[in-house]
Amino acid sequence: MTVSSNTPLVGIIMGSDSDLNIMQDAAAVMQEFGIPFELTVVSAHRTPLRMINYAQKAAERGIKVIIAGAGGAAHLPGMVASVTSLPVIGVPVKSSNSIDGWDSVLSILQMPNGVPVATVALNAAKNAGLLAAQIIGTANSDITKKMDEYKVKMNQAVLDKAGKLSS
Numbered sequence: 654m655t656v657s658s659n660t661p662l663v664g665i666i667m668g669s670d671s672d673l674n675i676m677q678d679a680a681a682v683m684q685e686f687g688i689p690f691e692l693t694v695v696s697a698h699r700t701p702l703r704m705i706n707y708a709q710k711a712a713e714r715g716i717k718v719i720i721a722g723a724g725g726a727a728h729l730p731g732m733v734a735s736v737t738s739l740p741v742i743g744v745p746v747k748s749s750n751s752i753d754g755w756d757s758v759l760s761i762l763q764m765p766n767g768v769p770v771a772t773v774a775l776n777a778a779k780n781a782g783l784l785a786a787q788i789i790g791t792a793n794s795d796i797t798k799k800m801d802e803y804k805v806k807m808n809q810a811v812l813d814k815a816g817k818l819s820s
């Protein structure tokens with residue numbers, strides 16, 4: 654299972670295809686903002702050499718941000734971060750045999766000093782996508798403009814709902 658557009662700027666990887674139903678939310682944000690991305694399975698435990706190769710080659714292929722989602726003993730984001738200087742956003746995925754998702758959250762969140770992973774909330778691949786878009790936006794004013802519009806729309810949607818509640 655691999656999806657790729659020309660010269661992807663964001664790499665979305667996940668430990669298993671069973672993570673796809675969560676991780677596709679990050680891909681949807683890339684599509685919404687018109688950011689070229691790739692999406693594939695890279696497992697820290699089942700395909701460790703592929704993981705190292707992916708992380709080491711990502712920057713030279715033009716990737717600017719990596720979003721890595723995994724569940725359980727979720728070592729993928731941290732191990733990827735250990736071998737690339739690109740920013741890595743970690744998505745803790747609540748896998749089917751999880752300890753309420755805490756296993757995934759703590760595996761990704763509790764990184765040692767020197768190797769940061771920007772960890773989003775459990776299953777929050779949408780926020781990972783938005784954070785990646787904001788990072789890409791630091792060097793792309795079109796993306797920043799779209800993000801500004803996104804926030805205006807979100808603000809207005811809440812005001813509209815609040816208006817309906819008060820009337």
Ligand code: RP5
Nearest residue numbers: 668669671723724725746748
């Ligand atoms: C992790 O183990 C994956 O990221 C997934 O969340 C979890 C379960 O994987 P499968 O057994 O469903 O392939 O590596």
